[in-house]
Amino acid sequence: MAGKKNTGIKGIIDWIDDRLPIFTLMDEYVGPAYQTPRNLNYWWNFGSLAGFCLIVQIITGIILAMHYNPSAAGAFESVEHIMRDVNYGWLMRYIHSNGSSLFFLVVYIHVFRGLYYGSYKAPRELLWMLGLLILVLMMATAFMGYVLPWGQMSYWAATVITNFFTAIPGIGEWIVEWLRGSFAVDNSTLNRFFSLHYLFPFLIVGVVILHIWALHTKGSSNPTGIDVKKGTADTIPFHPFYSIKDLFGIGVFIVVFAVFVFYFPNLMSHPDNYIQANPMSTPPHIVPEWYFLPFYAILRAFTMDISVFGVTLIDAKLLGVLAMFGSIILLFFLPWIDKSKVRSATFRPLYRIFFWVIVADLFLLGVAGAMPAEGLWIYLGQFGTAYYFLHFTVILYLLGKYEKTRPLPTSISEPVTK
Ligand code: HEM
Structure with missing residues (x-):
């Protein structure tokens, strides 16, 4: 490098950066x-x-x-x-x-x-x-x-x-x-x-x-x-x-x-x-931490086996496990399920409503997961699970295809600089 060399801290930084450009990377x-x-x-x-x-x-x-x-x-x-x-x-x-x-x-x-x-x-x-x-x-x-x-x-x-x-x-x-x-x-x-x-x-x-x-x-x-x-x-x-x-x-x-x-x-x-921990004494109600509750509700949502003429094809427990893993795997495909050209919910009036519905659905699943799997809570857990899958497949796909979006600004600085 031609010109005067830097001394002091700046010189040390330049010396290191020349050999390992870590400061350039940080910049x-x-x-x-x-x-x-x-x-x-x-x-x-x-x-x-x-x-x-x-x-x-x-x-x-x-x-x-x-x-x-x-x-x-x-x-x-x-x-x-x-x-x-x-x-x-x-x-x-x-x-x-x-x-x-x-x-x-x-x-x-x-x-x-x-x-x-x-x-x-x-x-x-x-x-x-x-x-x-x-x-x-x-x-x-x-x-x-x-x-x-x-x-x-x-x-x-x-x-x-x-x-x-x-x-x-x-x-x-x-x-x-x-x-x-x-x-x-x-x-x-x-x-x-x-x-x-x-x-x-x-x-x-x-x-x-x-x-x-x-x-x-x-x-x-x-x-x-x-x-x-x-x-x-x-x-x-x-x-x-x-x-x-x-x-x-x-x-x-x-x-x-x-x-x-x-x-x-x-x-x-x-x-x-x-x-x-006592392997000889089971607590009356076993619950995971709050952040797992919606997934726990999905895991427990299946109460019936899938059977044909009395032969069990998939049992309820397996369905629960598949649904729980499926609920996360599904999210990997989201960029391709939701084909809307408009990204932000600010310009997608219907998507915005369904966004809050899925938030409410996850709260419902969370509560259902925290409750003992009996009575009404089983049905609410099943409803919440069904809606979860409906949202991330059919609803997002249809919204992406048919929703009438609002006009987009031409640049993000337009509302500020105009
Ligand atoms: C340890 C966990 C995570 C760390 C430390 C992390 C870190 C970050 C940081 C620093 C940004 C840029 C700032 C921001 O946009 O908020 C970012 C953006 C982003 N993250 Fe994460 N993240 C984590 C988990 C996740 C997860 C779980 C997801 C989604 C499933 C995710 C999806 C995204 C996306 C899509 C962006 C770009 C957002 C945008 O520019 O609009 N991240 N992340």
């Missing part, structure tokens, strides 16, 4: 060089919030693992030891347990933002699918993490959920044994869940890197859903505009987080999990 990803739509609203804060949650979970998790004992004989006691004897152990545990709930809340809002503004549509299909992969990994991680304190709910949730795999014809029993590492949930199950619970967050980090890479390749969408023209009044640099806005969001989030951790640390957990 392109979160610096002034990254041009972003000027009209992103606060719903666009939830991606960075999700990243913040992931980091908090990993740091607190690593500290907890230093004091945790992953054995059926010692796990429950070691968690009590963390709560009572370890310096700030209670804080680490409450941040980690409340953090998992808030992480799901943030990611669910992030997903619904994507649904509302049509962020899953071309050219961001792969970004959406990588997001869904993250969600599946998060679910597996949270499920295994919940087993670790070895309380009654830990033990029985693991038993009930792994049991569902027996429904797979022929190889079901074998799969369950393989998952548990034993004939019942026991020490070997706890060991492998601990190992995988430690591993999966790092897989999530890997997929998040791909997620952000895909995001930066095509750029963020925006509340109008129309394409931005780079280098015009449509865009502003990420730094300082959105770096400050993201930090502000994280600040507000920390306040909400602190209210849970310091004032209601057990609000989102089940009291039975403060009773040590």
